[in-house]
Amino acid sequence: MQTKFVAIAVALAAAFGGSASAQEVIKIGHVGPVSGPQAHLGKDNENGANMAIADLNAKGIKIGGKPVKFTLVLEDDGADPKQGTTVAQKLVDAKVNGVVGHLNSGTTVPASRIYYNAGIPQISPASTIPTYTKQKFNTAFRIVANDNKLGGTLGKYAVTKLGAKKIAVIDDRTAYGQGVASEFIKGAKAPGVQIVDKQFTNDKATDFNAILTSIKAKNPDLVFFGGMDAVGGPLLRQMKALGINAKFMGGDGVCTDALPRLAGTAAADGVVTCAEAGGVPPELQKNMDDFRARYKKQFNQEVQLYAPYVYDSVMTMAQAMQDAGSSDPKKYLPFLAKVKYQGVTGLITFDQFGDIQDGALTLFTYKGGKKTRMEVVK
Known part of the structure; x- marks a missing residue:
């Protein structure tokens, strides 16, 4: 046994x-x-x-x-x-x-x-x-x-390519939102360019009436948002409802396929410019x-x-x-x-x-409700 x-x-x-x-x-x-x-x-x-x-x-x-x-x-x-x-x-x-x-x-x-x-x-x-x-x-x-490149590149693009002169900046008070907004402001510094308003919200907000009313009074030609699409989409929707006809710009957090669904008709052709932290050249x-x-x-x-x-x-x-x-x-x-x-x-x-x-960035806009690539920059 x-x-x-x-x-x-x-x-x-x-x-x-x-x-x-x-x-x-x-x-x-x-x-x-x-x-x-x-x-x-x-x-x-x-x-x-x-x-x-x-x-x-x-x-x-x-x-x-x-x-x-x-x-x-x-x-x-x-x-x-x-x-x-x-x-x-x-x-x-x-x-x-x-x-x-x-x-x-x-x-x-x-x-x-x-x-x-x-x-x-x-x-x-x-x-x-x-x-x-x-x-x-x-x-x-x-x-x-990182945000140094992402926000800085978007700031320069807003000034040199979109011709922005009066810019309002909103961030969601998160580490990401504040960081990318700060770097955007640095990149947008140029003669004749004004940051006409700085506002903040939070990453779970749904009502932006107060901050957008303040921004509307400053008549910006571009609004930059540092945050994610779950807030950026409704923010853009309420911008349109209040008659703010400025261009809308954001970092990778808003640069998603879901943004048109979240923003509705406010994400009309060419209104939004955003950047994705990454991107591939044509050969890849x-x-x-x-x-x-x-x-x-x-x-x-x-x-x-x-x-x-x-x-x-x-x-x-x-x-x-x-x-x-x-x-x-x-x-x-x-x-x-x-x-x-x-x-x-x-x-x-x-x-x-x-x-x-040698990290790349990809710039996008939206056309026909679809995220559309503009160019890859390094």
Whole structure:
């Protein structure tokens, strides 16, 4: 009887030991707002992450000569900084191998300290606030251009291409909204240009009558909004209702396919100019088109905004693991800092701060209710 039990124990140990050594499970955390007003953007990001994980597993990747299986650990930060730090700690406790996220600057920055303290690499596919990569956290990376470039480029464009002379600025008091608005104002400085009004709202506001009444009295020819589409759309709708006929400009937060639905007829042809933090030159457009076609086939909807950048973030992290021959954060982190990955969105390499090298911006307008690309600038 004893011999029989020993034989069974040996067989079980061999079976479980063999399966454990045969395939390592690598956990990638993903965080975005999949509840609340920005849920359509958070879900878009999550979809991009799911596509990347599926593609990695389909390739049968080996790391350090051993087969691996990638799995996604999903968390919702609700675009709220407090919730963002809570779920960041959950991912640390879950011992994820890396994190892709967050979407919002206001959640990305406080969460980044938690990942840094745990030594877990983080790639943000969307956060643009410069502070994120200026904290000297060697775990923090991003694959889109920051607000210095985004806001500054839009400010110059407003003056030199749109001919704006009297500009009103509104922001939503979030880290992102204030940051991009501040950089816009710097970029718009030019002889004869006036910032005639500065107003602020919040990222959950629905009534803008008071601030828009103040702005209307200043008769601006352009209104810049620093914030997201869930607020920017209704804001633009109420601008039209009050008879404010100014051009409308915003950063990547409003530069979504959902804006015409949120703004209604106020997003008429040529009224809106916005910029997406990212973009591909003509020679890479086919790769992006193929990605978008696959995305639509899988999820039965168009890419909202950052799904391709989330996809590339996951792939870049996996590439660094392959280069290092290890999924151990301490071992692959130095390889992530010097990675070179040719992604859907372009070549991904990082500077000494963890920012994308040579990050592009894409300028858009809306025609016939559709987001329409104008040009890619670097």
